[in-house]
Amino acid sequence: MSHTIDLMGLQLKNPIMTASGPWAGDAVGIQRCIDAGAAAVITETISLEAKQRISPRLFCDDDGLFNTMLYSNMHLEEWEEELSTIDRKDAKLICSIWGSTASEIAYLSKKVEHMGADAIEISISAPIGSRNLRMLRHSCDIQEFMGAAVKAVDIPVMVKLSYEAASSPNFLRELELSGIRAVSAIDALKGLAGVDIENQRSLMPTYGGYTGQHIRPVSLATTAALHQYTPLQVVSSGGVLDHETAIEFLMLGATAVQLASAILCSGYGIITEIVRNLEHWLTEHGYSSVDTLRGTALRSLRAFEDIVPRSLCASVNEKCRRTECLICAQSCLQDAVYLDEAGTIAIDPDRCDGCGLCVERCPHGLLTLEWR
Numbered sequence: 001m002s003h004t005i006d007l008m009g010l011q012l013k014n015p016i017m018t019a020s021g022p023w024a025g026d027a028v029g030i031q032r033c034i035d036a037g038a039a040a041v042i043t044e045t046i047s048l049e050a051k052q053r054i055s056p057r058l059f060c061d062d063d064g065l066f067n068t069m070l071y072s073n074m075h076l077e078e079w080e081e082e083l084s085t086i087d088r089k090d091a092k093l094i095c096s097i098w099g100s101t102a103s104e105i106a107y108l109s110k111k112v113e114h115m116g117a118d119a120i121e122i123s124i125s126a127p128i129g130s131r132n133l134r135m136l137r138h139s140c141d142i143q144e145f146m147g148a149a150v151k152a153v154d155i156p157v158m159v160k161l162s163y164e165a166a167s168s169p170n171f172l173r174e175l176e177l178s179g180i181r182a183v184s185a186i187d188a189l190k191g192l193a194g195v196d197i198e199n200q201r202s203l204m205p206t207y208g209g210y211t212g213q214h215i216r217p218v219s220l221a222t223t224a225a226l227h228q229y230t231p232l233q234v235v236s237s238g239g240v241l242d243h244e245t246a247i248e249f250l251m252l253g254a255t256a257v258q259l260a261s262a263i264l265c266s267g268y269g270i271i272t273e274i275v276r277n278l279e280h281w282l283t284e285h286g287y288s289s290v291d292t293l294r295g296t297a298l299r300s301l302r303a304f305e306d307i308v309p310r311s312l313c314a315s316v317n318e319k320c321r322r323t324e325c326l327i328c329a330q331s332c333l334q335d336a337v338y339l340d341e342a343g344t345i346a347i348d349p350d351r352c353d354g355c356g357l358c359v360e361r362c363p364h365g366l367l368t369l370e371w372r
């Protein structure tokens with residue numbers, strides 16, 4: 001069975017790519033992504049202005065990950081040297097670039113095409129620093145900037161979007177007109193790890209990019225919504241952690257997915273694991289190709305206005321006397337949950353308005369919603 005997909009006219013051997021970032025910040029990292037089985041590797045963002053790294057630049061809060069890394073710390077000439085040493089095997093190499101003028105973007109595009117890139121990803125909306133604010137505020141610049149790249153090269157061009165950019169139909173329309181072939185979304189969300197309240201100090205010295213599992217719901221919604229706004233191919237980034245989360249994005253219409261924080265937290269081996277488990281899952285579930293799976297969950301999503309209200313009420317499946325728990329009672333704004341005379345959890349149907357919170361929160365799955 002074939003797991004190949006078509007992205008912007010490029011044949012990828014599977015839908016698993018690695019996102020732009022320090023895991024693909026030089027030839028060694030890129031080679032490790034390729035050797036681990038990624039179908040396409042996107043370089044860390046290359047610009048004309050190699051950025052010195054600040055230290056520390058990675059912060060964690062519970063399972064959240066924040067970074068204050070802008071683009072690559074290598075010069076264009078060094079990139080040329082690095083890329084020439086890579087054994088590409090059957091993987092595609094996509095160069096992520098950023099320039100602050102249209103002519104800079106055109107120049108970089110030509111350069112990376114010459115260096116052997118199969119495609120270009122323009123990174124326009126990182127939440128770190130102030131480089132992209134102008135672009136997001138003046139949508140008239142987008143066509144000029146992105147069009148400059150498209151006109152300069154023969155290879156396909158895609159654009160990496162922030163949540164904000166991916167949610168703007170006007171912005172997406174301008175992108176379509178510029179001739180780009182796909183969008184990837186979402187980039188990191190702007191975040192701060194917290195405040196040391198004893199010393200009145202932010203835990204991070206500047207705004208960072210918040211990534212990983214907690215941004216997955218935002219990224220899932222963005223993937224699904226992008227299909228309403230644009231006919232461009234969508235590559236999902238943001239909270240892809242394992243083969244099951246990769247499948248979620250594909251079922252919501254993603255052409256392919258990108259791994260980022262997963263590599264930082266679990267190492268390059270996670271790429272191999274996800275590719276293997278995805279292939280196994282597809283075979284086990286009888287999908288003849290990735291294309292037959294793509295977008296299959298979109299039909300279950302409706303506009304809020306189209307949902308017909310149902311008259312449901314919580315009910316208890318199994319007697320519960322866990323008075324040390326009472327999560328259901330604490331969750332109920334209607335005071336509909338009570339202990340009956342026998343000391344078991346009961347629901348007052350006259351008070352219950354079917355919100356579903358007690359059902360979602362019961363740690364033992366003892367509650368359900370049923371028709372009245």
Ligand SMILES: Cc1cc2nc3c(=O)[nH]c(=O)nc-3n(C[C@H](O)[C@H](O)[C@H](O)COP(=O)(O)O)c2cc1C
Nearest residue numbers: 019020021045067123187211212237238239260261
């Ligand atoms: C440490 C770090 C550095 C990153 N550097 C870049 C970059 O140079 N260019 C870029 O477009 N995105 C960069 N990103 C964003 C990732 O490519 C990805 O879009 C984001 O992390 C969301 O995916 P995730 O939730 O799977 O991590 C970086 C992310 C991290 C965590």
Ligand code: SF4
Nearest residue numbers: 332352353355356358
């Ligand atoms: S469904 Fe909502 S209103 Fe009904 S009992 Fe549970 S929490 Fe209360």
Ligand code: SF4
Nearest residue numbers: 320325326327328362
């Ligand atoms: S939340 Fe569930 S386990 Fe806890 S008291 Fe209610 S029914 Fe029992």
